[in-house]
Amino acid sequence: MAHRRFEVKEHAASYLRSRVPPPPQELITEILGFLENMKERPFDLAVDIGCGSGQGTLLLAPHFTQVIGTDISPAQLEVALANSSTPNIFYRQCPAEELPFADGGPDLVTSMTAAHWFDRPWFLQEADRLLKPRGCLALISYTLDMDLEYGQHSHTLTDICHQSTETPGK
Numbered sequence: 001m002a003h004r005r006f007e008v009k010e011h012a013a014s015y016l017r018s019r020v021p022p023p024p025q026e027l028i029t030e031i032l033g034f035l036e037n038m039k040e041r042p043f044d045l046a047v048d049i050g051c052g053s054g055q056g057t058l059l060l061a062p063h064f065t066q067v068i069g070t071d072i073s074p075a076q077l078e079v080a081l082a083n084s085s086t087p088n089i090f091y092r093q094c095p096a097e098e099l100p101f102a103d104g105g106p107d108l109v110t111s112m113t114a115a116h117w118f119d120r121p122w123f124l125q126e127a128d129r130l131l132k133p134r135g136c137l138a139l140i141s142y143t144l145d146m147d148l149e150y151g152q153h154s155h156t157l158t159d160i161c162h163q164s165t166e167t168p169g170k
């Protein structure tokens, strides 16, 4: 299964080091603005599915009473736990397609650079079941139209990235 590459401890540790860039604060602000149009603060619960080592989960913590990061990989969650001392964040191991939460709990469900790994019809059904009325599901990912930065190789890498995404059948 695709998620298995995240099972190895060393991979989880290097993922934490090399996940650049982290989800931008502007994006979180945009999502919160959308949520505010749907319902009033305070927001009780956000669940971040496929949270990995928790960089995105952390960004949600100031805005919710509680944030729960979930991931299928114990190795990723171990790294997330080791790097978080935020008291309102909790982590749980579970597949995105079978979330161990009661109906109507979270105000916000996020999945940051992870939903492409999930069985999406199952996951979307679960997200729909979980969310409070007028809650929000935010699926966040990179656009492929981006510039890569790696010293003197930046232009070459960016060109390769653009060419590969333009190749028919890719």
Ligand SMILES: C[S@@+](CC[C@H](N)C(=O)[O-])C[C@H]1O[C@@H](n2cnc3c(N)ncnc32)[C@H](O)[C@@H]1O
Pocket: 002, 003, 006, 007, 019, 049, 050, 051, 052, 053, 054, 055, 056, 070, 071, 072, 073, 076, 094, 095, 096, 097, 111, 112, 113, 114, 117, 118, 119
């Ligand atoms: C690219 S990482 C993204 C991690 C984090 N959200 C971030 O933005 O840095 C994808 C994560 O999805 C998790 N994952 C993959 N398939 C999953 C599934 N079916 N259920 C839950 N998590 C899954 C992986 O273990 C991995 O931690």
